[in-house]
Amino acid sequence: MLSPVRFRPLITGLVAALAATFAVLVVHSGPAAAHGNVVSPASRNYGCFERWGSRFQDPAMATEDPMCWRAWQANPNAMWNWNGLFREGVAGRHETVIPDGQLCSAGRTESGRYNAMDAAGNWKTTSIGGSFTVSLFDGARHGADYIRVYVTKPGYDPVTSPLTWSDLELIKTVPNTPAAQWTRQLSNGVQIDIPASAAGRSGRAMVYTIWQASHSDQSYYFCSDVNFGGVTEPTTPPPSSPSTSVSPSTSTPPVAGSCVATHTVTSQWQGGFQGEIKVTAGSAAIKGWTVSLTYPGTPPIQQAWNAGLTVNGNTVQATNVSYNGGLAASGSTSFGFLASGGPAAPTITCAATS
Incomplete structure (x- = not known):
């Protein structure tokens, strides 16, 4: 205790x-039994941790990064536990178990710890091109039964609308991949770099990733705000x-x-x-x-x-x-x-x- x-x-x-x-x-x-996140393009809570974890008390967050500021106020543990956004017992029924409007919080998992992730607003974006890479970090070396990468359909505006299943288009599926086969073997875990493509896209969108970990029945859900038309930045482990x-x-x-x-x-x-x-x-x-x-x-x-x-x-x-x-x-x-x-x-x- x-x-x-x-x-x-x-x-x-x-x-x-x-x-x-x-x-x-x-x-x-x-995070005792939850160990990963999308580090590029950074998910909402990992991005807030990465930008403000060392200076969460800095008043500048309120004006420079207002969505993160609101999230820190709502529940700082959503950022400290950036690798704990998962839900158990879904058994593949993602669209049934996770309601519309709650996709970024995994259906208000962990007693509502991550609820602020569902908020529509001007979240910081990562600039990416039509061909980009999704980098998923796995600190516990669970590996994956599968990974699914979605992008929001043209016309969806994350600034004004919470995410729903009908907003998403599946663009990439990674089959069963043990941790030993992930792209990068790191001292503090493993990372898989997933090539994806959304040709012809421009402007704001969201990349949504589902990681079915090869550990019990843990399903992880990540919302990454992006701006198509930029240049993909090199990725680093968290x-x-x-x-x-x-x-x-x-x-x-x-x-x-x-x-x-x-x-x-x-x-x-x-x-x-x-x-x-x-x-x-x-x-x-x-x-x-x-x-x-x-x-x-x-x-x-x-x-x-x-x-x-x-x-x-x-x-x-x-x-x-x-x-x-x-x-x-x-x-x-x-x-x-x-x-x-x-x-x-x-x-x-x-x-x-x-």
Whole structure:
């Protein structure tokens, strides 16, 4: 069980509004059984995470990226858990189970966490050409029973209309593809790059992707806002934690045991900060890790991603989640967290299972 801790960042303006939202949050383990998203053209919630994950408290979001601003206010966990937009038990009945107007939230899955993704509005777009690539990241290496890529029909306007099934045209189907056959084998998962074509299209549209993971009956649903007529940008794999505007100059010390963990403050504001813990395996591969963070007083951590947390007195124990426990010799992963107060460097220990 995770210990609930209220999040009260002492910031003004937009930040105060966000604080009111975060006040009801509890320390969580991040996405425990859901591990992927379309990273290019970026889905709505991954795009918001990519652009604002390291500065979600920045008032500029309200004017520069208003749809993301509304989504952060509605439920910040939709972005922190960017790889958790899935639904179980669909059994291939996508059009029956997911109602019109709720395609981007997977039918208001996860108790409504992703509802803001359904909102019609001026979401940021990715410029693409008539021939483009859909890049799907799979952090848990589930692979796919199948992947379907749709594009909205001419005349559909995502600025004014929520997405319905009749708005979509199927343009690509990828058959059963084990994770070992995906295009890119990455240290933190796999990625498949799917070529697609919508010749003759111009202007705004939406690319809709269904990923039927080869894991239980997990169906993932992603809405990507695009602008046909641009040039496709090179794709990169997603980060394991938010990118930051701070460039820490920390280095990983030599690993004397099974693993070592280092602490970095990546961003801070009045009344709070964001940190990252990097975990590095020793001279042998490991199957899992546990990092203990001991503070002089009450632990300041309020929320974390890519790790499961428990609190005991002045110690926070962070354990890997299902997709980032296995590390090759000298391999690394990381998890991030939000904390209250001023930056505090804990005493850190790391233990691993091999």
